Amino acid sequence: MRNIKLTIRYDGTSYSGWQFQKNSSRTIQAVIERAIKKITGEKSHLTGSGRTDAGVHAMAQVANFRTRSSIPLKNIHMALNSLLPEDIVIYRVEEAKAGFDAQRDAKSKIYRYTIMNADFMDPFLRLYAAKIFYTMDIGRMRQAAKWLIGRHDFRAFQATDGAEKNSVRTVRKIDIKKEGDLIYINIEADGFLYNMARNIVGTLVEVGRGKFSVESVKDILRARDRRRCGPTMPAKGLCLIKVKY
Amino acid sequence: MRNIKLTIRYDGTSYSGWQFQKNSSRTIQAVIERAIKKITGEKSHLTGSGRTDAGVHAMAQVANFRTRSSIPLKNIHMALNSLLPEDIVIYRVEEAKAGFDAQRDAKSKIYRYTIMNADFMDPFLRLYAAKIFYTMDIGRMRQAAKWLIGRHDFRAFQATDGAEKNSVRTVRKIDIKKEGDLIYINIEADGFLYNMARNIVGTLVEVGRGKFSVESVKDILRARDRRRCGPTMPAKGLCLIKVKY
Numbered sequence: 001m002r003n004i005k006l007t008i009r010y011d012g013t014s015y016s017g018w019q020f021q022k023n024s025s026r027t028i029q030a031v032i033e034r035a036i037k038k039i040t041g042e043k044s045h046l047t048g049s050g051r052t053d054a055g056v057h058a059m060a061q062v063a064n065f066r067t068r069s070s071i072p073l074k075n076i077h078m079a080l081n082s083l084l085p086e087d088i089v090i091y092r093v094e095e096a097k098a099g100f101d102a103q104r105d106a107k108s109k110i111y112r113y114t115i116m117n118a119d120f121m122d123p124f125l126r127l128y129a130a131k132i133f134y135t136m137d138i139g140r141m142r143q144a145a146k147w148l149i150g151r152h153d154f155r156a157f158q159a160t161d162g163a164e165k166n167s168v169r170t171v172r173k174i175d176i177k178k179e180g181d182l183i184y185i186n187i188e189a190d191g192f193l194y195n196m197a198r199n200i201v202g203t204l205v206e207v208g209r210g211k212f213s214v215e216s217v218k219d220i221l222r223a224r225d226r227r228r229c230g231p232t233m234p235a236k237g238l239c240l241i242k243v244k245y
Numbered sequence: 246m247r248n249i250k251l252t253i254r255y256d257g258t259s260y261s262g263w264q265f266q267k268n269s270s271r272t273i274q275a276v277i278e279r280a281i282k283k284i285t286g287e288k289s290h291l292t293g294s295g296r297t298d299a300g301v302h303a304m305a306q307v308a309n310f311r312t313r314s315s316i317p318l319k320n321i322h323m324a325l326n327s328l329l330p331e332d333i334v335i336y337r338v339e340e341a342k343a344g345f346d347a348q349r350d351a352k353s354k355i356y357r358y359t360i361m362n363a364d365f366m367d368p369f370l371r372l373y374a375a376k377i378f379y380t381m382d383i384g385r386m387r388q389a390a391k392w393l394i395g396r397h398d399f400r401a402f403q404a405t406d407g408a409e410k411n412s413v414r415t416v417r418k419i420d421i422k423k424e425g426d427l428i429y430i431n432i433e434a435d436g437f438l439y440n441m442a443r444n445i446v447g448t449l450v451e452v453g454r455g456k457f458s459v460e461s462v463k464d465i466l467r468a469r470d471r472r473r474c475g476p477t478m479p480a481k482g483l484c485l486i487k488v489k490y
Contacts, residue, residue, distance in 0.1 A: 011368045057369075086371045123256045124302075124373070126331045 001066045003100055004076065006046075007092040008032070008061045013127050013236070014087060017054045018061070028052070028088060032063070035083040039076060040069035049106045049243040050192065055235030057128065059112075060091065062243040064102040102243075108172055110188045110242040113201040113233065118181040129182065130237035134209035138178050141185075144207040145174040147218040148200060155224040157203070159195035159232070167193055167224075176204070186241065195232050202230035246311045248345055249321065251291075252337040253277070253306045258372050258481070259332060262299045263306070273297070273333060277308070280328040284321060285314035294351045294488040295437065300480030302373065304357075305336065307488040309347045347488075353417055355433045355487040358446040358478065363426040374427065375482035379454035383423050386430075389452040389462040390419035393445060400469040402448070404440035404477070412438055412469075421449070431486065440477050447475035 018028045033046050044065040077093040114129040121131045148171050155167040175186040206212040220228045263273045274291050281289050289310040322338040359374040366376045393416050400412040420431040430446050451457040465473045
């Protein structure tokens with residue numbers, strides 16, 4: 001059995017996320033699995049590094065599938081991109097070691113959240129950024145973010161319907177930068193709970209606009225109470241940038 | 246009568262162009278005129294600096310309309326953006342001199358064409374760039390572009406159904422630059438014939454990939470024969486960047 005590793009870029013706007021959700025077959029995973037079946041003739045399971053929610057994008061999602069097919073990598077690559085819709089593009093196709101598992105072997109992931117900090121949204125970014133018109137203090141956001149770095153129980157930042165028993169994760173890095181009217185928040189962690197990235201950003205936004213104090217982030221983390229953290233930011237501003245192995 | 250000048254950014258993907266075309270009321274102009282009428286209560290004609298075709302975008306289209314309304318500029322601005330769909334955003338609203346006419350007074354326009362020069366399209370640029378997978382020689386394209394600078398009869402670069410009697414225009418500048426896999430072609434002219442920008446780019450692409458000689462551009466221009474120039478590039482790669490007054 002060959003083990004094939006894919007690096008995938010997608011615009012998540014028209015999908016109900018990476019993985020099966022509710023009654024939708026319009027997921028990134030399902031669309032790629034159907035293309036693989038057309039090429040190899042086999043039904044393969046595609047394992048992604050992790051789920052992305054409905055409307056969330058990816059610059060470089062990583063996934064793998066097993067196949068008995070002997071079709072050369074280059075042909076699989078060309079065939080996949082010709083079968084896939086324009087909003088999903090396979091950037092790399094590689095032969096992986098037999099034991100490689102895109103989900104289990106992921107050491108960390110980097111998500112980027114994009115905020116348009118202006119009175120009006122740029123029409124070209126309307127599907128890729130969330131608008132915040134409040135004046136934002138980036139310095140305060142950076143200070144608050146420091147409380148989140150390290151190994152913590154992130155229960156307060158998990159969706160209320162999140163089902164993870166173990167909500168301890170390690171956040172390695174949070175970088176916040178401003179370029180013109182855009183604010184980029186990069187979060188690297190060994191794993192993300194459901195809605196964790198969007199809830200962290202929502203909380204940092206409350207700090208940035210002065211509604212929460214810088215120290216409140218420490219208290220929210222300790223209290224492990226979802227109701228105290230900021231609002232869940234819209235999915236469209238979130239993008240999976242990199243998966244590290 | 247006040248004369249109001251608007252600077253407008255739009256994603257042209259879902260529109261049949263700036264101006265009324267065939268049987269569609271889904272034009273940028275019509276959508277903005279309807280919003281103006283809701284705000285001022287008057288039916289105003291919106292004069293754009295020029296038409297953009299179906300699917301063509303604008304970073305800064307300029308237009309003006311006259312009104313008897315005394316609503317302050319800031320309120321017109323906010324009201325327009327709250328009424329307009331997300332893919333049309335008004336960036337500036339100004340009081341113009343009584344005689345200002347966005348079309349007649351335009352001294353020159355700059356259009357930018359974006360080419361993704363790679364095997365695969367970036368899904369985030371699929372609506373804003375055209376893909377060319379041939380290897381492109383930018384140096385040859387720059388040399389060929391020089392033949393087009395100046396005052397010429399651009400009949401060869403006009404759409405076959407173009408109805409302009411006077412096809413003489415002045416091209417002030419053509420800048421071609423490559424950034425990663427992207428090629429940007431900026432064309433500044435005192436006016437553009439129907440499809441002229443897209444036909445110039447189509448011709449430069451033929452030169453860049455070696456199908457046309459550098460000198461052929463001079464011959465095409467002189468022959469004034471549309472059938473000899475390159476293909477019309479897709480609308481989605483074209484964007485009106487600036488109107489100079």
